[in-house]
Structures are given as structure tokens and as C-alpha cells.
Amino acid sequence: MSARRGxxxRGxxxRxPAGRELFVHLHLLDRxxxxxxxxxxxxxxxxxxxxxxxxPYVTAILVGPRALGPRLGGRLGRWWAAIATRLLDPGRDPxxxxxxxxxxxxxxxxxxxxxRTDELDIAPLEAWVDRHVIGRIPGSTHEGx
Amino acid sequence: xxASDLIGLDVVDRSGRVLGTxxxxxxxxxxxxxxxxxxxxxxxxxxxxxxxxxxxxxxxxQQRGPWLLRAIATRLHRNRRVxPWAVVEGYHSKIxxxxxxxxxxxxx
Numbered sequence: 462m463s464a465r466r467g468x469x470x471r472g473x474x475x476r477x478p479a480g481r482e483l484f485v486h487l488h489l490l491d492r493x494x495x496x497x498x499x500x501x502x503x504x505x506x507x508x509x510x511x512x513x514x515x516x517p518y519v520t521a522i523l524v525g526p527r528a529l530g531p532r533l534g535g536r537l538g539r540w541w542a543a544i545a546t547r548l549l550d551p552g553r554d555p556x557x558x559x560x561x562x563x564x565x566x567x568x569x570x571x572x573x574x575x576x577r578t579d580e581l582d583i584a585p586l587e588a589w590v591d592r593h594v595i596g597r598i599p600g601s602t603h604e605g606x
Numbered sequence: 607x608x609a610s611d612l613i614g615l616d617v618v619d620r621s622g623r624v625l626g627t628x629x630x631x632x633x634x635x636x637x638x639x640x641x642x643x644x645x646x647x648x649x650x651x652x653x654x655x656x657x658x659x660x661x662x663x664x665x666x667x668q669q670r671g672p673w674l675l676r677a678i679a680t681r682l683h684r685n686r687r688v689x690p691w692a693v694v695e696g697y698h699s700k701i702x703x704x705x706x707x708x709x710x711x712x713x714x
Contacts, residue, residue: 481634481635482633482634483632483633483634483635483646484632484633485609485613485631485632485633485646485648486613486629486630487630489646490609507609507610508608508609509607509608510607510609510612510648513638515647516647516691516692516694517607517612517647517691518637518638518645518646518647519609519633519637519645519646519647520645523608528608531608531610532610561640561641562640562641562643562645563640563641564641565641565642565643566641566642566643567643568643575641575642
């Protein structure tokens with residue numbers, strides 16, 4: 462099988478040459494994240510950075526409305542983030558959900574991670590809807606089965 | 607710090623001259639290894655005098671595409687600069703550089 466090369470001079474699929482150049486907007490932000498089984502997980506809403514003596518580097522993918530809201534900016538961004546915060550369970554950390562970059566295995570047309578979607582705690586809104594809306598519909602818990 | 611904290615900031619050189627706004631962050635995969643990949647490290651800021659619109663990838667020499675789009679993107683962002691992170695001195699409400707604009711390398 463021939464090695465696939467991507468638009469930024471990527472090496473063979475699944476292996477990234479050290480020193481490969483990429484651009485945050487073009488290659489990372491808003492990219493689809495795919496889990497180890499190929500299931501769609503989320504989009505990249507922002508990136509968490511840390512600093513060392515050589516400069517900033519990416520430590521995590523940030524996802525969800527509390528990551529996207531500040532990026533949108535303005536009234537819409539504040540509203541978007543505020544709604545997500547109000548839907549949080551009391552006492553829950555209001556920081557955006559994150560996927561540690563150590564889980565990333567490939568950056569291409571999608572960003573692949575080494576975990577399964579259900580192992581990640583990144584969809585509190587879905588969990589809220591499941592608990593407060595779906596869970597109240599008679600029969601939703603399969604009690605009659 | 608988040609990537610979005612840097613994008614959109616004005617860049618000011620040592621003498622206080624505004625060079626443009628950060629539109630894009632160029633990275634290399636050489637951060638401290640933590641998993642299968644070395645994390646992307648920001649090695650340069652791409653700035654332009656225009657806030658709106660990106661360069662559709664035409665800021666990369668290897669990007670192929672219609673010449674007309676390249677010409678339009680290049681014209682709109684003709685004052686684009688590639689600023690190495692090594693000359694960044696501060697990055698809060700604006701990005702301040704340790705050098706004057708004339709001392710920046712030609713293209714990062």
C-alpha cells in the first residue's frame with residue numbers, strides 16, 4: 462500500500478514526522494475528532510496551551526460551548542457560554558471539556574484519538590438532556606421489557 | 607492560555623508600531639512528547655493589517671489552487687508578516703515584540 466501524504470507534507474498515515482509544520486486555523490480548529498472506533502466525537506472548539514522555555518505548545522483539545530463561546534466573542538459568544546454553564550450540574554467544574562493531546566494519534570482530515578467516545582467526559586449537554594428530558598419520558602428506561 | 611487568546615491580538619514592535627493583527631498561528635510538531643505525537647508548538651504568528659478573512663491556505667507556498675484566488679488573497683493580505691515566536695516579549699491585551707519591525711526576518 463502506498464503511503465498517503467496530506468496537504469501539509471504529512472508522512473504515512475498514522476505516523477507524523479517530527480517537525481511537521483501545520484497551522485492552527487487551517488489544520489486544527491473546527492476539525493472533526495474521531496475516536497479509536499472511527500466514531501465522530503466532537504469538533505475542535507479551541508486549544509489549551511502551556512508554556513515552556515521554547516514557547517507555547519498544545520496540551521489539550523477544548524470542546525463544547527464553553528470553549529466555543531469565548532472564541533465567538535461578543536454577545537453571541539457570552540450567551541452561548543452562559544447557557545452551557547447554566548445547564549451544568551451544581552458544583553461541576555465550569556471549565557471547558559478537554560481531551561488531553563497525549564490521546565491524539567493522527568492529525569489529518571480528521572483528528573484521531575486513542576480513546577472511545579464513552580470513555581470521555583465531554584458531552585455534559587447531552588447528559589443533561591438524557592437525564593432531564595429523555596429520562597422523564599415514560600418507557601425511556603425500558604422498564605416494561 | 608488558549609489558542610483563541612492569541613488570535614485577533616494586535617502585534618506591536620519594540621518602538622510601539624502596530625504591525626497588524628494575528629490571523630493564524632504556525633506550529634511545528636516538536637512539543638514535549640506525551641503520547642503518539644509530539645504536540646504542536648507555536649513557532650510563528652501570521653499577521654495581517656486586515657482583520658477579516660484568512661488567506662485560504664495561500665500563505666503556504668505549497669498550496670495549489672486557482673491563480674485568481676491566490677492573487678486576491680495575496681493582494682488583500684499584502685502586508686502579511688510571519689513573526690517568529692522567539693521575538694515575542696509579552697502577550698496579554700496585545701503582543702509586544704523585542705525587536706523593531708525592520709529587524710524581523712523576511713518570512714519567519
